[in-house]
Amino acid sequence: MRLHPHTLRVYYGSLSGYEAASFYDLLSEEEKERAFGIIASADRNRFIVSRAWLRILLGSYLSEQPEHIQFEYSLNGKPYVKGRKDLQFSLAHTRGMVVIGLLRDDELGLDIEHLDRKIDTTKLSEFIFSPQEAIAFRSYEKGSRQEAFINCWTRKEAFVKAKGAGLSFPVKELEVSFAKDEKAKVLSTLWNEQEKEEWYLESFDLPGNYRAAVAVQGRVSSLELIAIKKFQVTCEL
Numbered sequence: 054m055r056l057h058p059h060t061l062r063v064y065y066g067s068l069s070g071y072e073a074a075s076f077y078d079l080l081s082e083e084e085k086e087r088a089f090g091i092i093a094s095a096d097r098n099r100f101i102v103s104r105a106w107l108r109i110l111l112g113s114y115l116s117e118q119p120e121h122i123q124f125e126y127s128l129n130g131k132p133y134v135k136g137r138k139d140l141q142f143s144l145a146h147t148r149g150m151v152v153i154g155l156l157r158d159d160e161l162g163l164d165i166e167h168l169d170r171k172i173d174t175t176k177l178s179e180f181i182f183s184p185q186e187a188i189a190f191r192s193y194e195k196g197s198r199q200e201a202f203i204n205c206w207t208r209k210e211a212f213v214k215a216k217g218a219g220l221s222f223p224v225k226e227l228e229v230s231f232a233k234d235e236k237a238k239v240l241s242t243l244w245n246e247q248e249k250e251e252w253y254l255e256s257f258d259l260p261g262n263y264r265a266a267v268a269v270q271g272r273v274s275s276l277e278l279i280a281i282k283k284f285q286v287t288c289e290l
Contacts, residue, residue, distance in 0.1 A: 054113050056157055059274040064153045065259050066281030073098040076105030079119045103151045107144050110153055114140060131217030143214055150263050159271030162214025164207040168262045174202040181209060183225045197233055205231035207266035208254055215268045
């Protein structure tokens with residue numbers, strides 16, 4: 054498959070009903086070791102299947118067998134296809150829904166949450182909101198705070214994943230829009246005010262009451278959302 058410059062493709066689908074054993078052999082030894090370390094069987098199954106799906110999709114764009122794809126990692130653990138940074142990707146999953154983004158050249162990150170997830174927004178807001186964001190958040194009615202928090206959380210998480218910065222990233226120095234029905238946007242990058250102009254940020258809803266966000270350090274001319282209808286060792290989209 055071909056991917057044109059500045060075209061962002063996000064594949065999404067439910068992990069339910071797929072057996073890890075059908076995909077296990079596509080994983081690298083390192084991925085198998087990681088899977089072995091996941092205690093909960095449901096979480097282990099999701100990890101195996103989602104990593105295999107990523108490999109299958111990457112293989113279809115790189116004309117490579119999924120099991121032959123090798124990854125390399127940045128200092129903070131962001132993965133890349135070894136020797137092929139011209140094809141960027143990001144993967145996220147929650148409650149059995151997976152999203153996989155593919156883009157040429159520019160760094161990207163994805164995040165996804167279920168809108169009904171139980172969150173102590175008051176406590177967690179202390180760790181992710183800038184002072185200005187905290188003031189805005191407290192002004193919202195309690196009934197709208199859950200969605201606003203998830204908007205902020207997923208957008209910042211997608212940004213951090215695109216940066217490949219890890220847990221050390223100062224999320225309070227990043228300001229994003231998050232009010233209900235407000236277009237996703239990077240409002241401020243306090244470490245470098247010019248950097249905010251470099252970023253594309255978007256949120257979108259998926260079936261099953263999920264909210265996802267994607268961040269790209271670069272220009273996106275087209276965002277394509279593609280549902281995964283059936284996934285085997287070769288996939289049908």
